[in-house]
Amino acid sequence: MKKYQTRDWVYIWLFGALWGGIELSLGTILHVIFPPLVNTFFTGLIMASAGCIIALTGRSFIQKPWSIVLIGIITALLKLVSPGGVKLGPVVAILMESLLMEAAVSLFGQRLRTGYITAGILALIWNFIHRFVMLRILFGKNVVEVAVMMAKSGGKLLGIDEKRLIAIILILLVVRVAAGTVSGFAALKLGAEIRKRLELKYGA
């Protein structure tokens, strides 16, 4: 691991706190606005996109390996000690997203655009899988059987056949891939714009 200087740690806590602040403020508002059942589709998507933009923008200022993971750990710890009780789901999601983003950015190295977009896509795809993984952890192997039956009876009730159910899942996945691409690209642009703005202001 490259040595982290004081400035790197300061930036890590700043971006960690920013992501944490968004989780605590926007996250709470969205959970109140959207009922629990649409969480997977709206709240998760918005929160993951925001987190992805912040973490990847942070990476453009702290160009050292593991910086995204450290930002994610700070955010997760803030979430853990926040008032309102322990929610294991968001903590696992934050850690996994930061780990996937770090892996993608490290893998592509100098090819920043590809790395950032892949990182965004991976983080947003995890956000989709996350709900199923958490359900499996929480309820055990029986949940798979019940979920399949639930999907089948739900489909029958609404007059939707199984192929269309798969199509709906695919559409949700495609929406997340698109959101991930936009988030990765936005983080890249945002990093450049902030750097330009700071240079114009301070000549730093």
Add this chain to the structure above:
Amino acid sequence: MERRRAFVWIEILLLFYALVLSFLLTDFLLIIPLILVIVLSLLYIKVFLQLLGRIKFWIIVISPIIISAFLAGERDLSFYFLNLSSSGAVIGVTMAVRAFCLMLTVALMFSRVSLSALIRFFEARGLKGFGLSIGVAYNMLFSFSRTGRVVFETLRLRGMIRRHPFKSIRLYIVSVISSTLQHGDDIVNAATVKAFDIKS
């Protein structure tokens, strides 16, 4: 003091044991972690009651029983005008017990963790910068909300939000992050002047 600390560690170990048992055991054996968790939760009665008072907690615990009773297995049970499946209800109860144990164990475990304890933990393991990062990040949360409000009011007073809503979102994010980084640079400069240096 030492005795109290040892007692806390024993509690945490027992909770961890209950967590592992909840993961590994199935069906009727889940009664073991359930009893263990309920006994341990009596030590943290405030957290226990707080969790029991949450509607979301009960939705998560009760929903598998209802869903499974309706969907899984043959409907051999009649309850008023409803036809339910007894085998489905059993599956649902095991799922609910597992979820109950896991959620309660995690809540109890983390109720013992405070911000200062976390910082102490990282500092003791040589991660000096990391412990400091958590402490300062926690305090920074309040200054972010102030910065965010100031930037938002500035954009609103200039009429940006109404005229260019999308551009104003971009400007809002850029302004908040830039001012945050400036604040960070101030902290770094202050640390340098005081010869404070974290290297890991």
